[in-house]
Amino acid sequence: MSSVNLTLTGPSDMAASLASRIRDLRLLRGWTQATLSRRAGVTASSYRRFETTGHASLELVLKVAHALSRLNEFEQLFEPPPARSIEQLEQRITQPIRKRGHI
Numbered sequence: 001m002s003s004v005n006l007t008l009t010g011p012s013d014m015a016a017s018l019a020s021r022i023r024d025l026r027l028l029r030g031w032t033q034a035t036l037s038r039r040a041g042v043t044a045s046s047y048r049r050f051e052t053t054g055h056a057s058l059e060l061v062l063k064v065a066h067a068l069s070r071l072n073e074f075e076q077l078f079e080p081p082p083a084r085s086i087e088q089l090e091q092r093i094t095q096p097i098r099k100r101g102h103i
Contacts, residue, residue, distance in 0.1 A: 015054030018061070023051050025068050040067035 009017070026036045037047035040063040047064065050056035065071045083089035 012054065015056075017054075019051050019054040019056075022064060022068070025070070029068075036064065036067060040064045 026033070031039075033048050033051060034044050037044040040047065040060075042060050042063055046056065046060055050060060050064075062071065062074065065074065080092075083092060
């Protein structure tokens with residue numbers, strides 16, 4: 001059984017929101033774009049494009065999060081949902097993880 005989470009936020013909106021929140025964190029620290037890009041080990045132009053458009057590689061976003069001491073917030077991303085029953089928990093423990101989907 002799969003559940004569908006409906007949201008009004010699409011990927012582009014989420015990217016723009018993430019870039020905006022990162023900009024706000026940068027400004028709270030009093031850092032320039034050049035300072036954060038240097039601390040993150042990314043080019044200033046790549047960081048500036050991310051902050052302006054929301055477009056960036058996952059690696060850039062992770063490096064920026066690390067520079068802002070927020071990398072740990074990615075730890076829970078894409079965790080499997082909690083088991084709903086003892087049987088489901090036992091299945092997860094005893095059955096190997098599939099390497100490919102079946103649908």
